[in-house]
Amino acid sequence: MAALPAACALLLLVVNAQAFSQQPSLRGSVVSAETGLALGYSIVELRPGLGPQFTTASGAFAFSALTPGTYLLSVRQIAYTPVDTQIAIPEEGETIVHVALRHLAIELPPVTIAASQCMKPGPPEPSDTALHAVFDQLQENARRFELLTDSFPFQYMLEVSDRTVNQRGDTGKPEVQRIRFSSSDFRPYEVGRVVQPAWGPWGNPENVIVTYTGDLRDFGNTDFIKNHCFRLMGADTIGADTLVRIDFEPAIRISTSDMAGSAYLDPTTYELRYMVTSLTRPERSMSPDVRSLRARTRFRKIGPGVPLQDSYTGITTYRYGRRVKIQTQRIFEVRFKRQPPAP
Structure with missing residues (x-):
């Protein structure tokens, strides 16, 4: 710059x-x-x-x-x-x-919603001043998280709960597991690997498949940025919160499963608060029986201006049969190797 x-x-x-x-x-x-x-x-x-x-x-x-x-x-x-x-x-x-x-002042323009395909992926043009400014703040969230994990490595426990809803709306007993991760346990986004065999703490790659539903670090990942388009959607609400929404979607040239979605930023602090994502072209993934997957991730602050995933809900529907799988995740027992700055 x-x-x-x-x-x-x-x-x-x-x-x-x-x-x-x-x-x-x-x-x-x-x-x-x-x-x-x-x-x-x-x-x-x-x-x-x-x-x-x-x-x-x-x-x-x-x-x-x-x-x-x-x-x-x-x-x-x-x-x-x-x-x-x-x-x-x-x-x-x-x-x-x-x-x-000087404190950032971004004037959100009126948003015109028009159906369009992602023909020219990559970072926003500087001439689109509002989108460029909001996108820069989204990247700043990623930069701060990367620096925190480099300077203050940590471990955390991830509780994963899966339950199945049948066609009558009944749910069985949830299957719950707890998995210990470190801040270095991460595989960045790659085209063609959004759905892939399990790795590391996730389990045995021969019988477990994991779906990548987005991560804060994506917005600092050159491969993710150059393969997605970004659009500023202005103010939007989740629950009682009014937030700044920026949408992203994969380039039309990507023939495999990928992800599209929205990032929601606090309008004052510009900290990432939520991500909502969905799986694109699920029939071209390692799990072709999946009809749809939609996920919402909530973030909380673990350092000054540094968000971390707090909770996650993903809903998967299938092509064969009427069952629906609901997965929830929550992070707890975050333990730093050395004392980080207070949030």
Whole structure:
């Protein structure tokens, strides 16, 4: 992203504090331009060479033992306009940077619903300003989750309950299992592998099939983005909540089963709250007897501006017979290997 004009997103003060024989370094702080309050756990990155890191709770950050030269400082915080700006690091001394980010204001345009197919998949065009801005916040959710799992790995228990509804509407006793996962137990989206044999904690691949119904990290996955179209649907409601909805669907050229759906963001914090997905072309999957699969995932916050799946409900119907399978999932016993920032 190109550096933004200071009037739009950034108040930047650079001070070079020279010290005899001091290695070049950079430290700084991130605050809200509107309130002056610290924006704790913003993401800062210094390129080339230094990967992303969270600021402290007070918005402070530091990079030490730098090589003199010009760097690109990237500063991001969910619900705030991101900034990329160049910083010149001298041969000696400490460079101090104070960054003030402006709260994001997205004006949702009237939405015209028109039937169309996904002919040109990929990220939204910058000219579609509202969609581009909301999509960037969706990606920011993915970035923050990835950084949290890299910095603070965790384990969790997933309780999976399956029950079958017959044609009279009766349900049998649910089959319940509990599966222990780590934050690294993840297989990213791939075209043609939305329905696949089980892997890792899910069980024996010879007799268990799993269906990928979407994950927060999809929105940071280049393969997912380049194979889907995205549309801003404006404000929508789930229960009593009014949320910002963005739809996605697979490219028409994809001949295998895939997934289409909607992501729902909080209109103030832009944190992901829900995903609703459905299986496309189920007859072309490893489970051709499936007529439909529709799922809803609810997210909750496990870190500052970082959502994690909280609960899931999936309803599967079948071509042969009138049974319906309802699967529910819930996550509990989230245990970090080291103490993460408070949500």
